[in-house]
Amino acid sequence: MATTVLERSNLAVARSPSTASLERLIEQAAHLLPSQGPISVFVHHNTLHALEEMKFADALVHSVETYQCQPYLPEERYRQELARGRIRREDLAAVLQDDLSDNGDELIGLLGTRFYLRLAMLEHSLYTGPSEELRWIIAETDAARAFRPDVPAEVRKRIIEHTRRWIMREFRNGHSHATVASYSPKLVAVVGELLDSFGKACIEEWSEATWEAFTLQLMWRLCVDGASVSASPRVGRPPLRHRDVLLEAVDEDCDDLVHEMLIRFCAVFLDQGFAHWPLPERDKGFYLSFIELYGAPGCLAPRWLRGLRAEVARLKEDAVGPLESIEESLELLGVGADEREEFIATTLMALRGWAGMIWQMETNAEWAVRPAPQGTLAEFLAVRLILDRFAAVYVAQEQMGYRGDLRDLRTTALRRRSLSVNSGEVQRAFLFFQLAQTLGLSPEDLQRLPSKTWSKLSAEVEAFSELERRRTLHYAYERRYLNQTLDAVAAHAKRAYRRLAAAGPQPTPDFQMFFCIDDREESFRRHLEEVHPACETFGYAAFFNVAMYYRGASDAHARPLCPVVIKPKHYVEELPVFTFEEAHRRRALARRWLGSASHYIHRGSRSLVGGAFTAIVGSLASAPLVGRILFPRTAAQLRRMFGTLVRPPEVTQLLLERSEPTPGPEEGHIGYSVGEMADIVERSLRDTGLTSRFAPLVIMTGHGSSSLNNPHESAYNCGACSGGRGGPNARAFSQMANDPRVRAILAERGLRIPHATYFLGAYHNTCNDQVAFFELERLPLTHKEVFARARRAIDETRRRNAHERCRRFESASLAISPEAALAHVEERAEDLSQARPEYNHATNAITFVGRRDNVRGLFMDRRTFLASYDPTLDDQQGTILARILAAVIPVCAGISLEYYFSCVDPQGYGCGSKLPHNIVSLLGVMEGALTDLRTGLSVQMIEIHEPVRQLFIIETKPETMEQVIKGSPTIARLCNNEWVFLATLDPQDKTTRLYRNGKFEPYQPESHELPQVYSSVDWYRGWRDNLGYAEVADLPSAARGSAAEAEIGAWA
C-alpha cells in the first residue's frame, strides 16, 4: 500500500497558486480552535468566542455541529430542577409563551393547543433510543404493562375504566356488532388479536392489572399505526473526513493510529523545557523537523507507516513546502474545492487542543521560552494530512481489502456502510405512546384521530426537538434566578436609600477598603461591613490601573500584572532596603545553591547513575511523603520555618519612580513618572467614586490564590492581573497615592486627598483567607490605632469568610466553628491531595456595577462581581461608565461563559476530571497517558456551578447605557446577541429595566419581599446549596458588636 501512495505522489501535482487561499482557510479554521494559551497564564474566556457574532441560541445550535459537544445540561437535569422547585411551572409557561407568542394557541387536531402539547413535553421526560432498545423496552419491561409513574392515579383509572367499557360494549363478543362496522378492519383485527392473547373467554374476570396491560398494549399498537402514517425519513449528510467514513464503515478509528504519533510529536515540538533532550532541528519548524526525524534511516516503523520514510524523503528532495504538501494531500485524498473549507476545519478540530495550542504559541505567546514560529499550524496540518493518508490507506486495506485509489475511498466505504436508513418510526411511536399517557388519551381517543392529526402531531414533535426542549428548559432555569436577583436588588436598594435619606449626612468612615470586583470578595466585603459597620468597601479591577511588568526580590523574571488585553509599558522591581542588602545577597546565594541542588536532584533522579544514587537514599523521601500527606498543615509550617532562612528580607522597597523620560526595563527607565502616577491614582479614585469623605486609612487589597498539586493554579488568581497575584499592584498604588507630589497634582485637578489619609497595600489569599499588609514599617504612628482596629476587624472577617466558604466544602462539617474553618481552609491550600483547594469563580452569576449602598447588607452568596461606580459623578454620556464596562463586561462574561460551557459539557468543553491529569510540555494537561490537550475547566472546578448567563445590573439611566453600548462593539455584541443579560437600576427611583431585543423594557418585579436576617451566618448556616437573597438587618452598631461577640462565644 505504501507504493500506491508513492506512485500517486509522484504524479505531478499542479502547484496551484492557491496557497494564499489555503492560508486563509487555515486561519479561519484556527479561530474555531480553543484559545487557551499556556496553562501557567490561565485567562478565562468565552469558549465559543468564535461564534459570538451569532445569537446565543443560534450559536449553540451551530456549535453542536462544529464541536460535537453538549450545548445545555441534559434534559433530565432540568427536570430534576423542576421537581425540586428551582424551575417553577410559571417560568416554563412564561418562556413558552414568549417563544410561541400567538402560535401557541394553534390547535393540534383534537389534542389541545400547541402550548399545552409543548408544556407536556417539557414536564414529562420522553425517552428515546435506538429502535432495538425501544422494541426491547416494550417487549421486556413494564412499559406496556403499567402506566408511567408520572401519570396521576385518577387519569390512569379513568383511561382503564373508559377502555374497559368501550371494549365490553363494542368488541366483547367479536360478532359483527352493528357498531364494529364503523371501525376500520385493521383496528378490529388488532383488538381481536389482543383479546385473544389476553384470554377473551374470561374477560369478565380480568383483574385491574390485566386491563391496564391490555389498555397500554392497545395504545402502543395504535401509536405504531399512527407513527407509520406520518413517515418522514431523515437522511444524514455523509461525513467528510476519511476517518469518519471508515469508522462508520468498518468500525476502525484511523485517528487512534495518527494521534498516538502526532500527539507525541506535538508535545516534543512545543515542549518548553521539560524533556532533557530537545527535539533535534526544532528551529527549522514543525514540518521540517518532522521530515528530518522521520526521514532518518535505521528505524523501525509501525506497519501502518511503512513507506513514510520514502514519502518524507521525496518531500525533502523535491523541496515540497508545507502548503504545497497540503495541496498535494488534499488532491490525493480526493477533497474537492467546494469541500476544502470544511474539510480543513474538521481535520484541525480532530485534535483541537494541540492544534489550538500551536496556534496560540504561534500568534500569542512571544513571551514564552519557546514560542512557535509563524505558519506552524499550517505545517501541523501538512504533517497531519500525510499521516491521515497513511492511516486511511492502511485501515482500508486491512479492514476492507481496499487497494484502489485513495480518492475513491470515501465513496467505496460509504457504500459499505450499513444502509438501513432509519425511518424513525419506532422512535415516533414510542414518543406518541408516552405522550398519549401523559396527555391522558384513551385508546378510543387515539383510534379516532385522523391521519392528518397524526402527521401534524409528528411534525409538532419533530419541531420541538430535544435540543429545542433543552433550550426552553434552560431559559426557564435562567429566568428564575434573573427574577429573584432583580427583585432583591431593587427592593433592597429602595429600602437602603430610604434609610440613608432618613439618616442625614454620613459620618467619615473609620477606614475604607478596596477589593477586586471578584465574586469571591463579595462575602469578605459583606462580613467586613457586618463586623465593622463604620467602614466602607469598594470594588475595582484589582490591578488598580497599575499595568506593569513586575519582578519581585526573589523572582527570576518580570511578569505582566494587568489584564491580558493591556500590554504594559512600565516595569517595576522590588528591591531589598539598604540595611538588608548584605543579608539579601547572602540569602539569594543560598537560594541559588539550594535551587541548583534541587534542580540537579530533580533531573538526576530520572537518569541512570544519579537515579541509582537518589533511589538508594530514597527512603529519606518517606519523611516528606508521610508528613505532607498526613499532616499537611504542620508540614507546611515546618517548611515555612526553614524557608525564612533563605527568603528575601522582610523589609523591601519598590523601585517605582524612574529617572529617565521613557519607561523600559533598563536601569533608570524602570518605574513611572510622577505625572503618570497621578493619572493612575486619579482614574482609579474617580472610577470608583471615592473623591470625598476620605477615611484616615484606605486599604488597597489585591488578591491571588495559592494551592498545591494544581496545574490550573493560575486560573484561581486575579483575572485582572492576567492570572498573577495582585499584591504588588495594591502596594504600588498605595505608594503612588501617598506621594505628596502626586497629591499636589491631584489637588490641582480638584481631587483633594486629606493629609491625614494614608493608603496601605494589602494582599488577600482567597484560598487560605490570609491577608498580608505591605510596608507596615512605613505606617505613620498617628495611624497605629486605626490600623489596629482595622486589623482586628479584618481578622474576624477572615474567620467568618472562611466559615461561609466552608459550607460549600463537603469535607468540612456544617457545624464547624469559624476558628476551625480558618484552619480548614489553610490546610486545603497546603494539601497535596486536595483536588479542590477552593471553588474559584464557581456559582458566579451576577455583576453589579454601581454604588455599594445599593447592595450593602444584601446577602449575595458569593455569586456576584461587585464593581463600584458612582453615577452621580459621571456625565450624561457615561464616560466613566464606558471605561469601567469596557473591562468589566468582557471579563465577567468570559468567566461566566467559560464556566457555562465547561459545566454543560465537562468532557467536551471542559478538561474532564482532574484526577488523571498529566502535565505535558509545561503547557497544559492531558487526561491520562496520551490524549488531546485538555482545555477549559475541570469537573472539580464546576461541580457546584449553576450554568447561567451572567446578569449585569448597572446603576445608571437606560439612555446612558444605550450610549455605552453604541460606543463599544464588544459590549454591543455580547448584549445584543444575548450572551449576557443586561439590566439597569435607576440611580434615583431604583426601578429596574431589562435589556431585551435591543431596548430597555421596564421590569415588573414579581415580589417585593426580602427575608431579613440578623447576620449572614443566620442565613447560610446549615445549607450547602445556593441560597436566595436576604437582607442582613442594619442594626445599631453597638448592638451588633455585642451580638457578634455573643455569637462567637456560642461557637467557642
Add this chain to the structure above:
Amino acid sequence: MTSGHLFNVFGPLVVAAPALLLVLLGTAALLGRPFPEKTISRLTQAAVILGLLGAVAVLALMLAADRRLVTLTMGDWIVLPGQHFHFTFKFMFDRLSVPFVILSFALCGVTSAFASKYLHREPGFGRFFVLFAVFLLGMVVTSLAGTIETLFAGWELVGLSSALLVGFFHERSGPVRNGLRVWTVYRVADAAFLIATVALHHLTSGGDFVRLTGSGPWPEGQALLTSNQALFIGLLLLVAAAGKSALVPFSGWLPRAMEGPTPSSAIFYGALSVHLGAFLLLRVSPLLEQSLLLCIAVVALGLVSAWFGAVTARVQSDVKSAIAFASLTQVGIIVAEIGCGLRYIALVHMIGHACLRTLQLLRAPTLLLDYHTLENAIGGRLPRQPTMWEQVVPESMRRRLYRFALERGFFDAMLTDYFVRPFTRVFEWCDAMERRWTDFLAGEQSRESDSLDLAGRVAEELR
C-alpha cells in the same frame, strides 16, 4: 505467652487485615450498598494500620527471638499422595518478606490517605477502594508467600487490580484500551509464571520456596535443582518478571498505564507493582546461583532495560511518562544487581526507590509550581546541563537515538507486528478453516453471526 503464640497472633493479622477489608468493601459493593466515603477511608486506614502493626510486631519478635524464618501454614488445599503433589497456602516471614510487606503497608497507607481526599466526590470512589483492597491483599500475599502457588495467587490479584485501575475512567476509550493492553502483557507474563510453577511442582513435587531454595533462610540457601533445571525455570520466571516489571521488550505498557487517578499510578507504577518482578527474582535468587547463564541473562536484561529507560526518559515531554521511564531505569538496575548477587543492596535500592517515586508521582501535578520555584531560586531559566551524550555522540547518531527514544524503542511496533499479528493471523486462519468445514458440513452458510450488523448502529437515532 510464648513467642510462638505471639507469632500465631500477629502473623495471621498481617494477612487477615487486608483480606477482611476486601471482604467488607467487596460485599458492600456487590450488594449494591456501598459504604459512604468516610467509612470506606476509615476502614481502609484501620486495615492498613492493623496490618502494619502486625508486621512490625512480627519483626520485633523475630529480632527478639533471633529467628530468621517464621512460617505460617494455611493448610494443604489439595493433596494427591499418589502423585506426590500438594497445593499449600503458606506464608513466611524472613529478611526479604518482612521489609517488603512493611513497605507495602506504609506506602499503601499513605496513598490511601491521599486518595481518600483526592477522589472525594468522584463517582468511582467505592470502586477505587475495592480495587485498592484487592491490590493491598495481593501485595501482602505476594510478599509473604511461602510457596510459589501462594505467590501466584497474590501476583494475580495485583495484576487484576492493576489492569482495572488503569481502566478506571471507563467512560473514555483510551484508559480501557490501555488497561486491556496491560492485562494482555500480564497474561503473557502469567503464562510463563504458570509454566514455571507447574515445572517446579514436577521437579520438586511441591511449590515450597524452602524446597526450592534449600534449607537456609533467605538470602542464604542452596537450590536443590540442577543447573539446567534452574536455567529452565529461571528463564520462565525471568519472562514473568519482565512482564510485570515492564522490562525490555515489554516496556511499552508502562507509560500507557498512567491512565488512572494519580494515586493509583503512583502506588502501582511508581512504587510497588513495578517492583514485583524484581521481588520475584529476589525470592528465587538461590536459583540464580545454580546457573551462570541465568545470572548473565538477568544482568543483561536489567542493564538493557536500565539503559533503555534512561534514554527514553530523556525525551519524554509529559511528567508521568518521564517518571514511568525513570522508574524503569531503576528497576532495570535493581534486576541487574540481583543478577550480580547483590541481594541486600537490591532490597535497599528497591525500598528507597519506591518511596522516592511515590512522592514524585503524587506531586507530579505540582510540576509547574516547582519549576517556577526553582527558576526563582536560581534567578533565571533553568539551565540545561549539556550531557555526556551530547558531547560524545555525533549529531546523526543522536538524531537516530532521539527517534529511538521518542518511539519508545519501537518495542510496541515490534510486538504488534512480529508477535501479535502472526499470532492473530494463525487463529484467523484456523477460524476460516473451521468455517469452511462447518459450511461444508451444513451445506449452507453455517454462521448466523456473520449476517449480524454490529457496527455503527448505536447512535443513529440520537443525531
